[in-house]
Amino acid sequence: MRAQSLLLLFWLAAVLIRTSSQAADRGTVSPLYRDLRFTLSAPYSTKAEVTRRFGYREPLTDVDVAKEQFQMLVPASYSTNSD
Numbered sequence: 001m002r003a004q005s006l007l008l009l010f011w012l013a014a015v016l017i018r019t020s021s022q023a024a025d026r027g028t029v030s031p032l033y034r035d036l037r038f039t040l041s042a043p044y045s046t047k048a049e050v051t052r053r054f055g056y057r058e059p060l061t062d063v064d065v066a067k068e069q070f071q072m073l074v075p076a077s078y079s080t081n082s083d
Helices: 002-025 047-054
Strands: 032-036 070-074
Antiparallel strands (some): 032 070
16 A cells, blocks of 8 residues: 555656656756655555555555655746745
8 A cells, every 4th residue: 555655656746747847848947856765654654554544455565665766856946935
């Protein structure tokens, strides 16, 4: 379940990244890419909690986020709402 939730999260991130990068391609500022690694999983991402929240009936696989690598894209148009 956790793996499925992560896959859904990554799919959504990919859609947002693709949309953001297409918008950034039209501008003159390049987006910022960062490679990330996490050391801890969120406390609400246990198999039991994910199963409870999403109602999955299939057994979940273990995912060690410390062994995974993620890429973050900050769109060129990103603003922190500060001047």
